Amino acid sequence: MRLGSSPVLLLLCACGNLSNEDVAFLEAIPQKQQLHVAIPQGSTSQNLCTNGAADVYASAKSTGTSINAGVDDIVALVDAIRKVTPTTRDVDSRTWGPFPDKDHAGVFIQVVMSRELDASRTPWRFIYTISAARPPGAYLPILEGEFFGAQASNGIGRITLHFENSTALGINKPTDPTFPARIFYDLSGDPRTISLDLTAGVNAFGLISFDYSWAGYADGHGQFDYAFPDAKSGCTDEVTTFFNAQGAGRDVFRARCGSLLYGDVKQCWDAGGCLTFVDDPFGFTPACLGLPCILGTLAQCPAGI
Secondary structure (H helix, E strand, O other), rough: OOOHHHHHHHHHHHOOOHHHHHHHHHOOOOOOOHHHOOOOOOOOOOOOOOOEOHHHHHHHHHHHHHHHHHHHHHHHHHHHHOOOOOOOOOOEEEEEEEEEEOOOOEEEEEEEEEHHHHOOEEEEEEEEEEEEEEEOOOOEEEEEEEEOOOOOHHHEEEEEEHHHHHHHHHHOOOEEEOOOEEEEEEEEOOOOEEEOOOOEEEEEOOOOEEEEEEEOOOOOOEEEEEEOOOOOOOOEEEEEEOOOOOOOOOEEEEEEEEOOOEEEEEEOOOOOOOOEEEEEEOOOHHHHHHOOOEEEEEHHOOOOO
């Protein structure tokens, strides 16, 4: 959405020094890399795979890349205020703007952050909103965020991007969806978890409607739930995949073909991206040649995941 240029306007209109308290507010805003889904790429060598390549896992990598790009677009809306002096300071809130949106005549942008303190006067919750308006119309939230903790690098939070409001204000891009997109994250422990909820409507960020979920552990292994359209079958594959730090793993997926749901299909693969085990009662795996098949053995699946 074109709002990505509006925070740049803040940099032009409100330069100055940040106080320590200003920085404390800004620490509650997550940075892009903190919300990235990490999928091990595995070996880069080209292998001759006896049972075929792990195409479903390859789709996990491309889906993860699309999610990261979508997250970057969302976080970029608030990222630009990090070096900008607030227009208004109160004890437990900061306000930037309102400023005119240089790309959309008659539109004004405003950013508001507030915090709540516990009994010891320690911040425990931050709320921030980017809003836009066409006066005399009211301000509508374009992005809303909530964060629990002292700093985003190890806290819990959510971000909602209101595409429906940017559409109503006429500041959206033609390729934007018209429904809210929601990010939920928990970076407070092991695993770190991130989800992107696109269940409110159809495709966004090059992804189909689904509640995408990722969990990553400190030792590099993890889990990723995602969906993608299978061009070969014409169905939508809904996948739960488990992987280790080297890129080997296993998955269970179901194929949604119109009103019919086929599953479960189970696969394992090595770090080179080759299938080592397949249990496919429906023949969706190319190596099954359209027939139910079992290839390899469970003993060839990676241990511990």
